[in-house]
Amino acid sequence: MVAVPNNWADIESDIIYQTTSDLLVSFSQEQIKLGIKYDHNASCL
Structure with missing residues (x-):
């Protein structure tokens, strides 16, 4: 599994x-x- 990034821009959908x-x-x-x-x-991540 991949850890949740600290920035919304680094998140990819459906991963x-x-x-x-x-x-x-x-x-x-x-x-x-x-x-x-x-x-x-x-702050919500």
Whole structure:
């Protein structure tokens, strides 16, 4: 598994990432766009 990047721009849609607490997550292209637009500090990652 790939660790979740610290920046929204580095995330690719439909790739499964592993969080620091071992949860598996993936993001759609729309979620990534919203993250880039509203979460400038990547505090939600």
